Every structure is written in structure tokens, then in C-alpha cells.
Amino acid sequence: MSEISRTAAVSEVGEHVLIGELQRRIGEAPGVIVGIGDDAAVVGLSEPTVAVSTDVLVQDRHFRLNWSSANDIGHRVAGANLADIAAMGAMPTSLVVGLVLPPTTQVGWVLDFLDGLAQECESIGAAVVGGDLAAGDTIMISATALGDLQGREPVRRNGAQPADVVAIAGRLGWAGAGLSLLSRGFTSPRVLVEAHRVPKPPYLAGIHAASAGAHAMLDVSDGLLTDLGHIAAASGVSIDIEAAAVPIDDPVRDAASAFNADALAWVLAGGDDHAIAATFAPDTQLPPGFTVIGRVHEPxxxxxxxxxxxxxxxxxxxxxxxx
Amino acid sequence: MSEISRTAAVSEVGEHVLIGELQRRIGEAPGVIVGIGDDAAVVGLSEPTVAVSTDVLVQDRHFRLNWSSANDIGHRVAGANLADIAAMGAMPTSLVVGLVLPPTTQVGWVLDFLDGLAQECESIGAAVVGGDLAAGDTIMISATALGDLQGREPVRRNGAQPADVVAIAGRLGWAGAGLSLLSRGFTSPRVLVEAHRVPKPPYLAGIHAASAGAHAMLDVSDGLLTDLGHIAAASGVSIDIEAAAVPIDDPVRDAASAFNADALAWVLAGGDDHAIAATFAPDTQLPPGFTVIGRVHEPxxxxxxxxxxxxxxxxxxxxxxxx
Incomplete structure (x- = not known):
């Protein structure tokens, strides 16, 4: 098979050729019984239950082509989805992608996007197992991830109990600060801009929290206070955060100082880092990486x-x- | 909880209210361990493997708002996806949906769409278990269906063998004829237009074919000859269709005659009926609903x-x- 041109438009190579390229680039992985190229993929699990989560991202609303590379966007789409699976206490196993592309999109963009998607999946041992392509006026991406609970109970939003501690793992405020800087025309500090482009969800923290008996858990994608509000509403409890206990990492603090912004606002309201927030019984030995930031009480x-x-x-x- | 207005725009009610409405309308179903409203849904299976398939549909490319109601589109999106699962020999169990909507979309449109989606799932015992919403300039819908193989081997595209018979179940040419009529400004014959709006995939035929030992199988979505080409290419065989054996149903024949069209072209090239095409060893007792239309031979x-x-x-x- 000859290499297709990276600078060709997807309309020049056609849908089936492109699907073949996806198949060739992404390949097979352990646990994948049937991969890309059939009516459906078939994936093995360790037990007869499956966790499933879906996300859609839209060009110029969730990402901008001049702020993020195709590879970045692939990482980000996969990360958002895999983090949802981990936040149930399940190990991500596989991901399918739906890709709407303007016919003028360059083939190279698509291949780079798929590389990013596959790399993010591989970072946690999952694989891209299927996809669909369609034409549209702007780029829209849907991803659906599957996960294996491996015998653990799913950790829902509705299990928080009064006296629980509230703890978080992963970054808070980094992606929000990065987005804020990009919006003002800056491309540094690089570590924050990169955090917006390619979040680093603490996947294993979700799995460890489930094993430790977390009562309620979710991934922080809308902002910490908003997402804790989802736990509070689903569980019928109230949550109080101790501001002094919320970690404000050095890059976030330094950037807030340099740009005259409110670091705590980035941390409490910024989304898209995909930190894991969970509540635990007060006597629980917390898994590594979790920091207590507040407490659950009766509403x-x-x-x-x-x-x-x-x-x-x-x-x-x-x-x-x-x- | 008060009823929300069907004529309100989705931007007036907001994302979380709308997700709450989805949750309230779609509810729970047997086999669903965790439904809509958490980071991920959790679905039970009869064995530790899962079939998964995804499709994306774009406004004005796959459907038109003046040709199809929201309920029709819901049926069609679900049907396309569930048919892919059935064409692997798996029983569809659940579906997640990603919905990109212009902020001006009326709430009633969204609720009718979800009703159609849920109704199509219920027709085969599956359930909508999750979803995501985002804003965009045009409507884009992604759906991902999961299926339970229930101990059957997945039936792939690559198993056709020389001397196999090629058989089909379900409608051929109905949706293609309906689309052709709509494109010319007609809204009748109603049965063909309806076949485009709401296809009737023969889900159980896929499962029965897998039980009967089908060698290769897929659902016909791009057109019979094109899709049989996928079986031929994947299996390294050639396929010959006997034109006289291909069923041309009365509504298709009558419409072709009335509109001076080629009925066989609609049947061989029209997509979107989601018929099931399969190949079987020549001595196989075919399941009910299958008609032999050709034969596999060495290329x-x-x-x-x-x-x-x-x-x-x-x-x-x-x-x-x-x-």
C-alpha cells in the first residue's frame, strides 16, 4: 500500500481509504477481539459489566485550531473521556471516535489527531477500536470510552455522606489558567498553556480511590465548585471547602501574580484539568496523591x-x- | 419539578436542566446498573465481552429537518447503530448519544428526538444509558451502541468462503427510493418516504444468522454492491449476484415504474435500509427471513x-x- 499524501484533502482520498489508514495506524491491542474495520468492535473484559461514557467536542467552542495542534486535540478528546471512566473506578480499555471533518481538511491533520488519540489511550493501556467519519462544515469530534470495573463497585456521585472528607487528586487550575492566558494572546508560561492543550488526568487515582472505598467520585471538568455541586445535589448533602487547604500549585500562583489574576478562582472555577474529586469516610487511609480540601455535612x-x-x-x- | 417549555430554546434552559430532562424521560432499564447522570453508565452483560459501534450523522448531509421529524431522526440514528451491533451477531443492549445543537434549537425538538431514540432502542430491548450535549452551528448527532454476544462468536466481514451462498434479510431499495422521491419534491408513496425516515432494520435476523453459523455478515448501509464489496475484499473472495434472485418489493417496483426509475439500481445501490447481508456454507438451513441472492467464488x-x-x-x- 502506498503512503497517502499528508497535504491531500480528505475529499481527495475518500472515506474508505481514510478508514483503512486509521486501521493501519492504530492496529490491534490486547483485549481487543475485533478491532477497526467491521460493523462493530468486540472487546474483552474481566467481568460481565462495562462502563461507558461519551463526550462531544466542537471546533471553536471546545478547541481552536490555532491554539492546539491536531495531536494535542487527540490527546485532549481521549483524556476527557478516559477520565470519566476512571472517575467511576473503572480501568479504561477502549475508545471509539466519531469525526466530522470539512472535506478540505488535510489528511495530515487527521493522522496527527489519531496519533494523539491513540497515544493518550496507550498511556493507560487502552486502545482505539473503532470510528466513523462524516463530512461537515466544522470539525466535531465525539468519543466514547469503555471501561472494566475489574470487580470493583462503580463509584457514583450520589454516595457522599455527612462527615465524609472531600479530597482531590490531580491538577487544579492549570488548564483554566492556560486557557485564560491563550485568550489574552499569551503563549506562556508554557507549562500552563500545555496543560490546557493536553490535560494529564490522574487516571489511576480514580481506580485507587474506588479500591479504597470512596463514597462518591467524579472527574472535575466543569470547575471544582460546580462539580462538587453535582455530588452535593445527587447525594443530598452540603460540602464546605477550606480555601487554605486547596492546593495552589506554583505555576498557577506565579501566573496569577504576574497577570494580576485570582489564583483561587482558577483553581475553584477552572475546568478541563480532569482532576478526580472524591469523598471518603473520615477514617479512610487515602490513596497516594489525594489531598483533603473539605468536608461533607448535612444540608x-x-x-x-x-x-x-x-x-x-x-x-x-x-x-x-x-x- | 416543573415542566419546561417545549418552545423554549435550549440556551434558555441550560445544559444541566436539559440533561436532567433526558434522565427523567429515559429512565432506567433492566441490565442498566448505572444510567444517565454519572461520569459513566454501567451496563450488565451475559459474558465478559462487549460489542461496540459508533456512527455520526450531520444535519443537511445525513438528514434534513424539513424531510424528517425529530422523532424520525431519533429512530434513524438509533437504528443505524443498533443494526451494526446486530450485524456482528450481538444483541443490542444500550446506547449513548452525543448531541451538538444550535443554542436556538427548541427544547421540544430535543425531547422528540430523544423519544425516537429511546423508542427504537426499546423495540429491541435496549436502553439509552448516557449522553453529552454541546453547542454548535448545525445539529450533529453521534451514537454509540453496545451489544452482548451471549456466547456467540462475532461474525466478521472476513469469513466468506468460496461456494458460500450470499443471502439477505430485510428491505432493499426502500429507503433509497424514498430519499430519491423526497429529493425530487415528492412526499409519497408514503411507505417509501417513511422507509427513508425510519428504517426497519431486521435486528433479530443478525442474531439468528450468527446462531446458524454465518461465515461473514454486515449491515447494508452504503448500498448492497458496495457493502458486499467489503465482504469480498476482507475475505479475499469474489461474489456474483443473480439479478433475478434479488427481491424487488412491490412498493419499490411500483414507484420505479411510476417515476421512470431503475428499481434494480435502487435495490443494488441504495443504502440506509440496514438490511443484513451474510454468507453461509451451502448446506446451511437459512434462518427465517433470509433470501439467497448469489454465491461466493474464488477471485x-x-x-x-x-x-x-x-x-x-x-x-x-x-x-x-x-x-
Whole structure:
């Protein structure tokens, strides 16, 4: 088979050739019984249950082609999806992708995107096992990840109990700071911009938290306070965060200082780092990487709330895609 | 919880309210361990393997809002995906949906779409278990279906053997004729237009064919000759179709006659009915609903081909989304 041109438009090479390239580049992986190229893929699990999560990302809303490379976007799409699986306590095993592309999209962009997608999957032992392509006016990407609970109970949002500690693992505020800097026309500090382009979800923290008996868990994608609000509402509890306990990492603190921004706002309201937030019984030995940042308590008369040092912070609500 | 207005725009009600409505409308189903509203859904299977397939559909390319109702589109998106699962020999169990919507989309459209999606899933005992929403300029829908092989081997495209019979189950040419009529400005015969709007894939035929030992199988979505070409290429065989054996159903024949069209072209090149095509050893007792239309033979010097009465028909190739 001859190499296809990276600078050709996808309309020049056609759908089936492109699917063949995907198949050739991504290949097979352990646990994959049937891979790309059939009506459906077939994936092996260690037990007869499967975790499944889907995400859609839209050009100029979730990513910009001048801010992120195709490889970055591939990492980011996979990361967002795999983090959802890990946040249930499941090990990510596989991912399928739906890709809507303008017919003028260069083949090289698509191949780089798929490389990023596959690399992010491989980083946690998962594989891209299928996909679909269609033409459209802008790039839209859907990804669906599958996970293997390996005998663990799924950790839901609705299990938080009064007296639980609230703990987080992974970065907070890095991607939000990076996006904020890009929006103002800066491309440094590089470590923050890279955190927006390619988040580093702490996948194994989710699995370790499930093994440690976490009561409730989710991945932080809309902003810490907003996402803790989902746990509070689903569990019928209130959560209070101790501001002084929330880790503000040096790059976030330094950038806030340099750019006259509020580091705590980036940390409490910024999304897309895909940190893991969980609640545990107070006597639990927390897995490595988790930091206690607050506590669960009975809701007062106003119902479930999330407060910071006992104060509501509606100014730090997260992002709603339709508003 | 108060009813939300069907005529409100999705931007007025917001993402989380809409996800709550999905959750409330679709509910739980047997086999669903965790449904909509968590980071991931968790689905039970009868054995530790899962079949997974994904499709993306784009407004004005795969469907038109003035040709199909939201409910129709929901049925069609689910049907396309569930048929892929059945064509592997797996029983569809669940489906997740990614929905990109212009912020001005009416809430009623979304609810009707989800009703259609859920109804199609229920028709084969599956359930909608998760989803994601995002804003975009046009409607884009991705769906990923999961299936349970229930101990059967997956039936792939690459297992056809010389001397196999080629058989089909389900409708051929109905949806293609319906689309052709809609394109010319007609809305009747209603049965053909409806076949385009809401295909009726023969899901159980796929499962019965797998149980009967089908060697190769797929669902016909790009056109019969094109899709049989995928079996031929993957299996390294050639296929000859006997034109006189291909069923041309009365509505297709009558419409072709009335509109001066070629009924056989609709049947051999039209897609989107999601018929099941399979090859079986010649002594196999075919499952109910299957009709033999041709035979597999060794490829000649030109490699794998698909012919009709021994003649190549490049004029009846199917659709490529990028060309």
C-alpha cells in the first residue's frame, strides 16, 4: 500500500481509504477481539459489566485550531473521556471516535489527531477500536470510552455522606489558567498553556480511590465548585471547602501574580484539568496523591450547597455550554 | 419539578436542566446498573465481552429537518447503530448519544428526538444509558451502541468462503427510493418516504444468522454492491449476484415504474435500509427471513470483485461521504 499524501484533502482520498489508514495506524491491542474495520468492535473484559461514557467536542467552542495542534486535540478528546471512566473506578480499555471533518481538511491533520488519540489511550493501556467519519462544515469530534470495573463497585456521585472528607487528586487550575492566558494572546508560561492543550488526568487515582472505598467520585471538568455541586445535589448533602487547604500549585500562583489574576478562582472555577474529586469516610487511609480540601455535612434549610469557608460563591460557578 | 417549555430554546434552559430532562424521560432499564447522570453508565452483560459501534450523522448531509421529524431522526440514528451491533451477531443492549445543537434549537425538538431514540432502542430491548450535549452551528448527532454476544462468536466481514451462498434479510431499495422521491419534491408513496425516515432494520435476523453459523455478515448501509464489496475484499473472495434472485418489493417496483426509475439500481445501490447481508456454507438451513441472492467464488486474476450476473457494475457503487 502506498503512503497517502499528508497535504491531500480528505475529499481527495475518500472515506474508505481514510478508514483503512486509521486501521493501519492504530492496529490491534490486547483485549481487543475485533478491532477497526467491521460493523462493530468486540472487546474483552474481566467481568460481565462495562462502563461507558461519551463526550462531544466542537471546533471553536471546545478547541481552536490555532491554539492546539491536531495531536494535542487527540490527546485532549481521549483524556476527557478516559477520565470519566476512571472517575467511576473503572480501568479504561477502549475508545471509539466519531469525526466530522470539512472535506478540505488535510489528511495530515487527521493522522496527527489519531496519533494523539491513540497515544493518550496507550498511556493507560487502552486502545482505539473503532470510528466513523462524516463530512461537515466544522470539525466535531465525539468519543466514547469503555471501561472494566475489574470487580470493583462503580463509584457514583450520589454516595457522599455527612462527615465524609472531600479530597482531590490531580491538577487544579492549570488548564483554566492556560486557557485564560491563550485568550489574552499569551503563549506562556508554557507549562500552563500545555496543560490546557493536553490535560494529564490522574487516571489511576480514580481506580485507587474506588479500591479504597470512596463514597462518591467524579472527574472535575466543569470547575471544582460546580462539580462538587453535582455530588452535593445527587447525594443530598452540603460540602464546605477550606480555601487554605486547596492546593495552589506554583505555576498557577506565579501566573496569577504576574497577570494580576485570582489564583483561587482558577483553581475553584477552572475546568478541563480532569482532576478526580472524591469523598471518603473520615477514617479512610487515602490513596497516594489525594489531598483533603473539605468536608461533607448535612444540608441546612436551603438544601444541598457547596461553600468555601462557609460562604457561597456563585461568582465561581462553572461553564454551561448553552448559555 | 416543573415542566419546561417545549418552545423554549435550549440556551434558555441550560445544559444541566436539559440533561436532567433526558434522565427523567429515559429512565432506567433492566441490565442498566448505572444510567444517565454519572461520569459513566454501567451496563450488565451475559459474558465478559462487549460489542461496540459508533456512527455520526450531520444535519443537511445525513438528514434534513424539513424531510424528517425529530422523532424520525431519533429512530434513524438509533437504528443505524443498533443494526451494526446486530450485524456482528450481538444483541443490542444500550446506547449513548452525543448531541451538538444550535443554542436556538427548541427544547421540544430535543425531547422528540430523544423519544425516537429511546423508542427504537426499546423495540429491541435496549436502553439509552448516557449522553453529552454541546453547542454548535448545525445539529450533529453521534451514537454509540453496545451489544452482548451471549456466547456467540462475532461474525466478521472476513469469513466468506468460496461456494458460500450470499443471502439477505430485510428491505432493499426502500429507503433509497424514498430519499430519491423526497429529493425530487415528492412526499409519497408514503411507505417509501417513511422507509427513508425510519428504517426497519431486521435486528433479530443478525442474531439468528450468527446462531446458524454465518461465515461473514454486515449491515447494508452504503448500498448492497458496495457493502458486499467489503465482504469480498476482507475475505479475499469474489461474489456474483443473480439479478433475478434479488427481491424487488412491490412498493419499490411500483414507484420505479411510476417515476421512470431503475428499481434494480435502487435495490443494488441504495443504502440506509440496514438490511443484513451474510454468507453461509451451502448446506446451511437459512434462518427465517433470509433470501439467497448469489454465491461466493474464488477471485480471478483481478482480485476480489462483486459482479451482477457475472458483469461488473461500477455505475452502482455506493456513497462516499467525502466525495
Amino acid at each position: 441546612d434549610g436551603d438544601g444541598p450547597t457547596v461553600t468555601v469557608d462557609s460562604v457561597a460563591r456563585p461568582d465561581l460557578r462553572g461553564f454551561d455550554h448553552f448559555r | 480471478d486474476g483481478d482480485g476480489p470483485t462483486v459482479t451482477v450476473d457475472s458483469v461488473a457494475r461500477p455505475d452502482l457503487r455506493g456513497f462516499d461521504h467525502f466525495r
